[in-house]
Amino acid sequence: MAAEPLIKVENLVKHFVVRLGAFGERGATVYAVDDVNFDIFAGETLSLVGESGCGKSTTGFTLLNLQKATSGKVLFQGENIVSLDEKRMRPYRRELQIVFQDPYSTLNPRMTIGEVVGEPILFHKLATKAELPERVSRLLADVGLPARFAQRYPHELSGGQRQRVAIARALACEPKFIVCDEAISALDVSVQAQIINLLLDLQEKYGLTYLFIAHDLAVVRHISTRVGVMYLGRMAELASREQLFSNPLHPYTKALLSAVPEADPELEKTRQRQILTGDVPSPLAPPAGCRFHTRCPIAMDKCKAVVPEWREVVPGHHVACHAVEQGAAG
Amino acid sequence: MTITPVILSSTVADDEPPVSLWRDAWHRLLRNKLAVAGLAVVILLAFVAVFGPWLTPYDFLTQDLNARNQAPSLAHLFGTDDLGRDVFSRVVYGTRTAFVVAIVVTAIAVVIGVALGAMAGFFGGMFDRIVMWFTDMTMSVPNLLLVVVINASLKTPITAWMEARYQATLNPFYRETIWVDFLLVFGSMALISWPPYARLVRAQVLSIRGRPYVTAARALGLTNRLILMRYIVPNAIGPLIVSVSAGLGTAMVLESAFSFLGVGVNPPTPSWGNMISDGLRVWQHYPHLLAAPAAVLGLATVAFSFLGDGLNDALNPRGSK
């Protein structure tokens, strides 16, 4: 792997203060992202998986400084971008883009597709007004849409087509890095594969780096270089795709992988599932010690009190669990 | 490497021209019979307001003391009043007053309301709290009371000052007290009309601010001004149009109420309000003096409210899917 990471995330924390009760009389803290560390290397696809509400999107948002981090650093080209104000952030905005989940609210309904895709080009002065139509057509062609779509409005497009436009808008600034926040989750099954192929093609063509946030593990296994597993705001495990899927070390990762159904009735019949008991605890009151201890099948006394350390147990394989030995093979 | 183009589904037929949301809304509006009727009445009244003075058979001030308090006839469609003035002509001219007041007042109120509401919603924090405190304060004081107080406390000093200026300069401009009337009416009505617009726009902005397309615009690095102008305001404008349409009707009623209380447009300028208030005194003997302006006022408010409802449905594509 390339030595110098494109993005370095250090001790990133994001807490939300929310008001509870009928009159908002009680304050509480949501521990959305709590002390998360990882690197993203140029040209790779790093996926974040985990259950809903575990902090995947919040990680993506704070990383792009779209939400102010509570503490911690995100280093991009040597600059800690989460400490920048909007004005000083602007030059970096061009290089760091995002694609959202819901294809129905991701485009401004009052703008034509041409305006949506053209706006960032003009704003960042990447082309003149005269060159714009040509640029827009090329971007639309890149995402597999005909040029005449430039005149259309978002409500005239299907979900998959809108998602293509959202990708074209992100590409318009010629970014280095794109966060795909559940970018395919809301699409029809038959359309998902189209968009996955598109993302892969564009990565190859433009040398893009992705942070791919998803909950569908089959898709994640397909497109990732490395995979990070989150649980209740903390990172549980991070490893290359091969290591994570063939040799998961964290008990939560093991349970997660065993819960994913496979499209194969024969295999399903013989497969040993590890069914977790209990529900995901609330991020308003995360358990002390290891946050997984309320559901962990091998939890020990120590787990209830001591937060497991985030360690690299084998080169390239990070895990946070008391039960995993240094140099463990699983 | 090539990317296979998507085979287009039936979502968009190739030959169909692109339809903007506004065009779509317009077509939906035209399918709503009540709204179309409202629209027709509004257009008719607007036409009367603009061209009325050239259409009426009499001047609204011409008195014909031989023909006082006449019942409606072919010569005087709505009859004549106690000074022998043609009521039809006065109602027609009153339409102009009503529209001028309604449009000016609503325009001022909308400008104040949208500016404060949009900024309050977008920036939040201290600014938001101050603006909301002002709106709450204004809304909690009874409207008419506020207007009466403003009038009572401002009118006398202003007229006195103008009289003094006249004495000093002999400029006839300072004798034109009708401007003071209009200024006070417009000013005080606008002052009580902007808070609902500010609230509406703030609520809209708050909900739109969190939509993914706004976050995407922030991620593109666009400036706050651009985001507000191109992303938030255009999307907040649907409900605003609806409430402006209803607000125009309300402003007309308000103007009439003020005139009725004697704090509005002063005679002899005809306004539906002062005609109603004159007619009310003699309604047992000459009901037409009350009926004509009251009916037209009623018609106008109903028309505006039907149009407002129709716009509400038309601008809400989900409602009729």
Added chain:
Amino acid sequence: MTAPADNKPLLDVRGLTIEIDTRRGPAVIVDGINLTVGKGETVGVVGESGCGKSLTMLSLVRLLPNKIRVKSGTAEFAGRDLLKMSKSELRQVRGGKIGFVFQDPMTSLNPVMRIGDQLCEPLIYHRNMSKADARERAIELLRLVGIPGPEQRIEAYPHELSGGMRQRVMIAIGLACDPELLIADEPTTALDVTIQAQIVDLVKDLRKKLNMSVVWITHDLALIAGLVDRVAVLYAGTVVEDAPVNELFARPTHPYTRGLLASIPKLSDERASRLSSIGGTPPEPGRRPKGCPFAPRCALAESVCHERVPVLEPVAGSTGHRVACFVAQRQMMEAA
């Protein structure tokens, strides 16, 4: 495994057609669906969003929303046509002999009623139980669906429960009167995979214990692979393929089914290899093509496909496997 081929099916839907009023007049959204569910059988109904899965099931208990109605067809349940029953007969069936679990647990539970009361209601109504007995049974049901501390939880309001627990409460309500048929409409779509695995496990277990028939609606082919006996694949309001589960995964026959299966990433795939995908998107209701509804996206389409609508016919050389495709039928004939 496969349907007990003995007597008549428990549920027999024939030629069910549902239409909706649109601006341009009525439009067909479910077009002549045939579906059978045997006693004790679990049938998966698979299809993409908007293909008519939910409406088909809602029409069976006559709960279609305004402007949407059944145009033609029959739906026999234990020999009686659900679509023609009197209102009072229907009430006996709803929540009694047929249990329902809806797609969205938050909107289908009454937010201002304690879950215990919501559970007791059908018991008191359908089973004439006393309040005390109903409460007893409600606690038992909550325990059955794996809710810890049911004696306390019975007093909870829906918002006090997590998504997974709410979905279990929905299942408990669906099961309350020992239904002969449980219809579950995407019961796990809103849930996390680990919770989904719990629910799937639960239903598998209960089905055996109570000898119920189950219709499980989903868009996730992988999910039903280990769960159902038979699968009906829906596309744009028609059943395009209907087969025993092993047969469907081993020999998918309809081009749409094949496309769907091929577009799921496999364990054995190279990283970042191209997935095979189906171009285009499903038709919107009211804009269905004239012939085969899949024709505009189908790589095998021939001229006949744009003219005539293929009907569901048995696939040569296998039992219980039916497909609605001109080309697939011809190929299977040639192969057999």
